Amino acid sequence: MVIVNALVQGVLLGGLFAMAALGLSIAFGILRVVNLAHGEIMTVGAYLAAVALSTLGVSVWLSLLVVVPLLGVVGYWVQRLLLQRALSLGELAPLLVTFGIAIIIPNALIELFTTNKQAIPTGDLAVRSVQVAEGVRIGVLPLLTMLVAVLLIAGTQQFLARTRAGRYMRAAADDSETLRLMGVDHRRVYAYAMGLAFAIAALAGVFFGMRQGGVTPFDGQLLVLFAFEAVIIGGLGSLWGTLAGGIVLGVAQTLAGVVSPELPLLVGNLVFLAVLVLRPTGIVRSKVVV
Amino acid sequence: MEPLVPGQVRVDRLRRRMITVQIIGAGVIVALAMAPYVFEPAVTSQWIKLFYLITLATAWNLLAGFAGMVSVGQQAYIGLGAYGVFVFNDLGLDPYSSALVASVAIGVIAFALSFVAFRLRGGYFAIGTWVIAEAVRQIVIRFDSLGAGRGRGIEDYTADPVMRNLFTYWLALGILTATLIGSLFLLRSCMGVALQSIRDNELAARALGVDVSRAKRIVFVLAAVMAALAGSVICLQQIGVQSPSQIFSVSFSAFMIFMVLIGGIGTLEGPILGAIIYYVMDLWFSQMGLWYLVVLGVLAIAVTLFLPQGIWGALRARFDITLFPVGHRVVAVPHPAAPAPAAPAVRAPDPQNDTTAASATTEG
Numbered sequence: 001m002v003i004v005n006a007l008v009q010g011v012l013l014g015g016l017f018a019m020a021a022l023g024l025s026i027a028f029g030i031l032r033v034v035n036l037a038h039g040e041i042m043t044v045g046a047y048l049a050a051v052a053l054s055t056l057g058v059s060v061w062l063s064l065l066v067v068v069p070l071l072g073v074v075g076y077w078v079q080r081l082l083l084q085r086a087l088s089l090g091e092l093a094p095l096l097v098t099f100g101i102a103i104i105i106p107n108a109l110i111e112l113f114t115t116n117k118q119a120i121p122t123g124d125l126a127v128r129s130v131q132v133a134e135g136v137r138i139g140v141l142p143l144l145t146m147l148v149a150v151l152l153i154a155g156t157q158q159f160l161a162r163t164r165a166g167r168y169m170r171a172a173a174d175d176s177e178t179l180r181l182m183g184v185d186h187r188r189v190y191a192y193a194m195g196l197a198f199a200i201a202a203l204a205g206v207f208f209g210m211r212q213g214g215v216t217p218f219d220g221q222l223l224v225l226f227a228f229e230a231v232i233i234g235g236l237g238s239l240w241g242t243l244a245g246g247i248v249l250g251v252a253q254t255l256a257g258v259v260s261p262e263l264p265l266l267v268g269n270l271v272f273l274a275v276l277v278l279r280p281t282g283i284v285r286s287k288v289v290v
Numbered sequence: 291m292e293p294l295v296p297g298q299v300r301v302d303r304l305r306r307r308m309i310t311v312q313i314i315g316a317g318v319i320v321a322l323a324m325a326p327y328v329f330e331p332a333v334t335s336q337w338i339k340l341f342y343l344i345t346l347a348t349a350w351n352l353l354a355g356f357a358g359m360v361s362v363g364q365q366a367y368i369g370l371g372a373y374g375v376f377v378f379n380d381l382g383l384d385p386y387s388s389a390l391v392a393s394v395a396i397g398v399i400a401f402a403l404s405f406v407a408f409r410l411r412g413g414y415f416a417i418g419t420w421v422i423a424e425a426v427r428q429i430v431i432r433f434d435s436l437g438a439g440r441g442r443g444i445e446d447y448t449a450d451p452v453m454r455n456l457f458t459y460w461l462a463l464g465i466l467t468a469t470l471i472g473s474l475f476l477l478r479s480c481m482g483v484a485l486q487s488i489r490d491n492e493l494a495a496r497a498l499g500v501d502v503s504r505a506k507r508i509v510f511v512l513a514a515v516m517a518a519l520a521g522s523v524i525c526l527q528q529i530g531v532q533s534p535s536q537i538f539s540v541s542f543s544a545f546m547i548f549m550v551l552i553g554g555i556g557t558l559e560g561p562i563l564g565a566i567i568y569y570v571m572d573l574w575f576s577q578m579g580l581w582y583l584v585v586l587g588v589l590a591i592a593v594t595l596f597l598p599q600g601i602w603g604a605l606r607a608r609f610d611i612t613l614f615p616v617g618h619r620v621v622a623v624p625h626p627a628a629p630a631p632a633a634p635a636v637r638a639p640d641p642q643n644d645t646t647a648a649s650a651t652t653e654g
Contacts, residue, residue, distance in 0.1 A: 028413070028414075034412065034414055089595070092354065096590065099543075101591070103544045104584050107581070108584050111579065111581055225424060232418075236414075266429065266432075269425040273406055
């Protein structure tokens with residue numbers, strides 16, 4: 001039963017990883033930018049929620065209404081002001097810019113908020129759970145996280161496939177020059193895509209903070225690696241693949257946690273490296289490239 | 291310009307400059323080696339840091355500047371280099387030999403890891419190296435004999451602090467010298483031409499028959515060995531590892547990237563200049579706490595966007611200066627019996643002649 005329980009918890013944890021991976025996947029799929037600061041954007045989202053809570057007393061759910069659009073706007077302008085210029089300078093520049101951001105944010109957060117955990121209380125939501133079998137309990141929050149992740153992935157898929165803006169984004173990913181000839185400013189399309197990636201990252205960050213009961217400046221480093229591992233395990237270019245990748249990573253971590261509380265991170269990393277060597281295209285074969 | 295015919299051009303490898311560099315370089319190295327006899331140990335032990343910073347910057351520049359591999363996981367090899375000192379010291383070697391033996395072992399490890407890392411490209415390669423570094427740290431701290439998560443001191447060490455400082459100084463200087471000479475000769479060699487072509491256009495290099503993945507693998511291993519040596523110097527200077535999360539910190543990657551970008555990526559001189567700038571900044575601003583890292587991050591972004599060739603690159607573009615001759619110049623040789631400008635009918639269209647080779651240079 002311990003194993004079954006670990007499996008169930010791992011699958012649900014995978015929902016969080018998939019949500020974290022979705023933004024990374026969008027940024028890479030549409031802009032070909034690997035955002036090394038992705039985890040830090042998640043942390044900033046969680047910090048904003050924590051600050052809204054501690055200063056204004058707003059509940060987490062209400063703060064999401066502000067935090068998510070706010071980081072979407074930040075993403076739009078980061079793309080327009082920094083990354084667009086970097087993209088024109090070659091392959092290395094966007095990486096170096098996002099790595100610069102990844103260094104700035106955690107250190108600024110430590111100076112502003114100390115290294116202490118900033119609490120994101122959710123009432124009893126984080127501890128409430130439903131017993132499904134002897135020894136197997138499903139937490140309400142992890143279940144909700146999984147639900148939101150699935151809805152987000154399905155929504156993004158539909159958005160890219162069916163809406164005009166989604167078509168522009170796919171067109172910009174394929175051939176931005178031609179899109180420009182058609183009278184669409186590809187730079188704005190890129191900026192909207194990055195805004196979407198930042199907004200989803202913020203949402204994922206807040207869910208992570210709720211799960212952990214708070215957020216520290218060091219979480220971003222872990223989160224970017226988790227998100228990246230989910231993307232690669234799932235297979236580059238497949239949105240549903242990120243869900244599969246997230247679940248594999250989550251299960252690997254929780255199963256390792258059964259053996260020893262020190263093992264989850266190491267085993268997660270080793271599973272990722274093993275997938276990389278044995279099945280470098282990921283476990284889900286993608287037909288549609290986002 | 292008169293069309294060039296094979297035989298009328300020669301490739302200038304800047305041999306005379308190379309000889310000058312060798313003489314001056316030898317002089318500088320001898321002077322630095324003698325420095326401990328002149329300066330106080332407090333001064334020279336400061337220089338050790340500068341030496342390993344230049345080593346690290348040069349190594350990262352070989353990776354990113356020449357082979358196009360942005361790694362944010364070089365701290366894996368820095369940490370392994372530091373811990374390698376313990377491993378071989380425990381086996382009975384003295385700490386200094388341990389550092390050298392460990393670097394060879396880490397080269398072998400890096401060779402194996404390259405087969406994992408090379409599955410990824412571009413940005414994903416960068417995060418992949420980061421994951422590898424994390425995994426390496428998580429494995430190292432599982433060994434109780436290496437101090438687990440607490441760090442460890444070197445046990446069997448020269449007792450006299452003056453001698454210890456002196457040996458570490460010479461080791462750091464030796465490693466720096468080997469790194470710079472190795473890089474200079476590597477870039478002047480056939481492999482160097484391949485690397486510079488990969489830097490300028492990987493696809494074109496591949497099309498011209500350059501074995502790109504072999505060249506990249508060699509650079510990957512060399513950069514790992516250099517990082518390992520720098521790591522062992524850090525360990526020797528601090529008489530141990532204070533904490534594994536410090537020696538395996540991703541901040542090392544941030545420092546390397548900063549030094550290389552500020553100085554000038556893709557040149558041999560740039561990382562040296564960048565390391566000196568970083569070293570001076572570190573002396574002045576490190577009491578700012580972590581805001582200092584924030585400033586480094588902002589500067590790195592600004593330089594990437596607005597001065598992509600770095601300070602050395604900007605100077606070179608302006609004044610045409612080179613310290614280390616790693617380039618080639620194709621020079622027109624006036625033919626003794628040069629025919630008068632040939633009639634158009636005689637001149638067969640030959641693609642080789644239709645180059646503006648007289649001005650073609652590659653600069654490292």
